[in-house]
Amino acid sequence: MSAFFALLVRDLRLAVRQGGALGTALGFYLIVVAMLPLGLGADLNLLSRIAPGVLWIALLLSALLSLGRVFESDYEDGSLDVLATGPLPLELVAVAKALAHWISTSVPLALLAPVLGILLNLELLAYPALVATMLIGTPAISFIGAIGAALTLKARRGGLLIALLVLPLYVPTLVFGIASIRAMLGPDDVVAPLLILTAISLGAIILGPLAAASALRAQMQ
Amino acid sequence: MLLVVENLVLSRGGRTVIDGLSFRLKDGEALLLTGANGAGKTTLLRALAGFLQPASGEIRVENEDSDFELGERCHYVGHLEGIKPHLTVSENLLFWAAYLGCETLLSLGDRAAIALSQFGLAPLADIPAGYLSAGQKRRLALARLAAVHRPLWLLDEPAVSLDAASVGLLIDAVKAHRADGGLTIVATHMPLAFENAKEVRLGPKEKLA
Numbered sequence: 360m361s362a363f364f365a366l367l368v369r370d371l372r373l374a375v376r377q378g379g380a381l382g383t384a385l386g387f388y389l390i391v392v393a394m395l396p397l398g399l400g401a402d403l404n405l406l407s408r409i410a411p412g413v414l415w416i417a418l419l420l421s422a423l424l425s426l427g428r429v430f431e432s433d434y435e436d437g438s439l440d441v442l443a444t445g446p447l448p449l450e451l452v453a454v455a456k457a458l459a460h461w462i463s464t465s466v467p468l469a470l471l472a473p474v475l476g477i478l479l480n481l482e483l484l485a486y487p488a489l490v491a492t493m494l495i496g497t498p499a500i501s502f503i504g505a506i507g508a509a510l511t512l513k514a515r516r517g518g519l520l521i522a523l524l525v526l527p528l529y530v531p532t533l534v535f536g537i538a539s540i541r542a543m544l545g546p547d548d549v550v551a552p553l554l555i556l557t558a559i560s561l562g563a564i565i566l567g568p569l570a571a572a573s574a575l576r577a578q579m580q
Numbered sequence: 581m582l583l584v585v586e587n588l589v590l591s592r593g594g595r596t597v598i599d600g601l602s603f604r605l606k607d608g609e610a611l612l613l614t615g616a617n618g619a620g621k622t623t624l625l626r627a628l629a630g631f632l633q634p635a636s637g638e639i640r641v642e643n644e645d646s647d648f649e650l651g652e653r654c655h656y657v658g659h660l661e662g663i664k665p666h667l668t669v670s671e672n673l674l675f676w677a678a679y680l681g682c683e684t685l686l687s688l689g690d691r692a693a694i695a696l697s698q699f700g701l702a703p704l705a706d707i708p709a710g711y712l713s714a715g716q717k718r719r720l721a722l723a724r725l726a727a728v729h730r731p732l733w734l735l736d737e738p739a740v741s742l743d744a745a746s747v748g749l750l751i752d753a754v755k756a757h758r759a760d761g762g763l764t765i766v767a768t769h770m771p772l773a774f775e776n777a778k779e780v781r782l783g784p785k786e787k788l789a
Contacts, residue, residue, distance in 0.1 A: 365678035369667070376666040437660025441724070444629055444651050445679050579631045 362447050363455050370459035380425040384464050385471055388421040392475040403480045410479035411489060411540040414472050418493065419529050422500045425464050426525070427518045429456050429508040430575065439579065449575050453505050453568035461501035469493035488543035495553070496536045498560040502567030503528045509574035531559050581641050581653075581731055582606045583628075583763055588637035590623050596635070597623050603780055605765070608758045610774045613767040615782035621767035622658070624782070625734045628765065629656040654732040659740075661721040665710025669701055669720055672709050677727040684729065695726035699749055714741040719749070726753060733757060733764045739772060747772070 374380060395413055396406055433439040433456075442452050472493055473486045481489070507525035514520055538552035583605040590598040597620035605611050613621045626632045628639060630651030641650055663672050673692045684691065696702045699719040704712065709720065718741050725733055733754070739747050751773055754764050766772065 362679045362681055365675055369664075369675045369679075372671075373664060373666055435660075436662055436664070437658055438662040438664070440626075440629070440631065440656055440658055440660070441662045441676065442679070443631060444654060444656050446652060446681055447679075580633070 362445055363451055366442070366447070366452065366455040367459055370456055371463055374459065374463035380428060381464055381467060384421045384425050384468060387424055388417055388468055388471060389475065391417040391420065392478055396478060407480040407482060410476060410481040411485060411537050413479060414475060414481070414489065415493075415533055415536050417475075418468050418472060418497075419500060419526070419533065421468055422465055422497070422504065423522055423525065424518075425460065426501075426504040426508050427511070427521055429460050429505055430512055430571075431508070434512050434578075439575070443575075443579065449572035450568045453509070453571040453575070454564075457502045457505040457567060457571070460504070461498055465497035465501050466494070469497055482544060485540055485544055488540045488549075492536045492539045492553070492556060495560060496532045496556050499532045499563040500529060502560075502563040505567050505571040506574065509571040509578070512575070512578045532556065535559065581763070582643045583650075583732065584638070584640050584642055585628075586638045586640075588624075588627070588639065589635040590620060590627050590632065591635045592620075592623055598782065600637070601780070601782075603778070605763050605778070607761040607763070610754060610758060610764040610766065610777040612772065612774065612777050612779045613765065613782060614769070614779060619782040621782055622736055625656070625658075625736050625765065625767055628732075629654055629734055650732070653730055654734050655725050655728070655730045656734045656736075657721050657725065657738055658736045661717045663709045663712075663717055663720055665708060667709060668706050669709050669712065670696060670705040672720060673723055673727055676724050680724070680728040680730070682729050691727050692723075695723040698726050698753065699723045700746070715743060715746060718742055719746055722750060722753065725757070731762050733762060733766075735764065735766045737768060738766060739768065739770050 392413060399405060430439065433442065443449060469490060472489055476486060476489060504521070504525050507521040510524060511520045535552045535556040539549060539556055541547065542549040542552055585604070586602050588598060588601045589596060601624070603611065613624060615621055623632065627634055628650065630649060639650065641653075662676070667675070670692060673696060674688060677688050677692050686694075693702070696705055699722055701716065701719055701723060704716065709717065712720065718738070722738060738750055742750065754774060757764060766774070
């Protein structure tokens with residue numbers, strides 16, 4: 360277990376030291392959301408209606424930006440080989456790295472979302488729901504994303520390829536994330552979509568690292 | 581431990597690189613892998629580390645009580661050093677020492693400090709590893725060997741970009757490792773002065789010299 364935490368702490372420390380990945384993701388999120396009212400015009404009712412969807416989709420795209428680096432830098436500098444000779448199975452290596460991505464990128468994005476909600480005239484009631492669904496839903500983004508990152512390890516300029524591979528898999532998270540927010544604002548039952556959202560994330564936490572590890576093994580041959 | 585390789589066949593990209601290689605290596609022995617570029621030295625080391633599945637043949641360990649994967653008992657130092665430029669020299673080594681782990685009486689910090697001074701990196705401990713020269717990076721990668729005890733060392737061209745004094749440090753480290761009963765397999769183009777090391781020349785016809 361100490362090996363797992365050593366890896367997690369190293370990846371978080373690298374995320375802080377390098378800084379670029381988080382800054383890019385947050386900046387991208389801000390710009391995409393800020394440009395939307397400029398494009399659609401200042402119709403406050405319209406913005407308020409589409410705000411949850413826009414915030415979720417922009418968050419998925421922003422998180423994608425840094426996914427490519429999850430395994431790539433370790434592959435390029437030879438660290439992945441040494442990681443593979445360690446006491447952790449590659450599955451747990453993938454868990455540690457996806458968890459580090461979640462903490463260093465997805466959580467800050469989820470926490471920035473309510474600030475951006477102000478730009479879109481999001482209803483006041485929706486803020487707690489927005490942050491809650493994002494915190495529950497984003498593990499799926501990092502852990503499913505790890506599969507794409509592992510599969511495109513050797514592909515030069517694999518960023519766009521990751522988007523193609525992974526974005527379709529984010530659809531359930533997106534659908535139920537937004538369904539939960541709408542349910543909290545309206546008369547619908549909120550428990551069901553929230554439970555499904557949780558189930559998707561839990562499933563991703565189990566299945567993502569398994570798939571990512573077998574992709575890594577194939578790439579290291 | 582006794583490392584036994586029998587009739588090993590390895591292929592890369594559909595081409596058979598190593599065809600029917602056999603050798604045995606026991607406690608305290610060193611093996612030099614030589615051969616032309618593309619003869620399969622790195623391929624063989626990667627197979628021993630467990631990254632590559634043999635097409636046929638067997639790699640096994642005898643005389644061991646515990647049932648470990650060979651990959652978890654070895655140090656693999658390849659062409660790439662596995663060093664993060666944004667971490668300091670000592671942070672890099674401390675991470676590998678904590679990650680690779682081993683049971684000793686010494687604390688992590690002590691082991692890392694000893695390993696750094698053994699490879700002459702102690703004065704550089706607190707600078708970011710991105711500022712190291714190629715030879716210093718290589719020494720930092722080799723310091724992993726000293727920081728964590730593992731019975732099998734797989735070294736791929738370890739002397740590349742090392743100066744004469746550093747090659748001496750490497751040879752001393754291998755000597756100490758062998759005296760401790762460890763196994764060493766080194767792929768190299770340069771003559772390395774290991775005492776009575778076995779040699780396998782890889783190429784169209786492998787044979788044990």
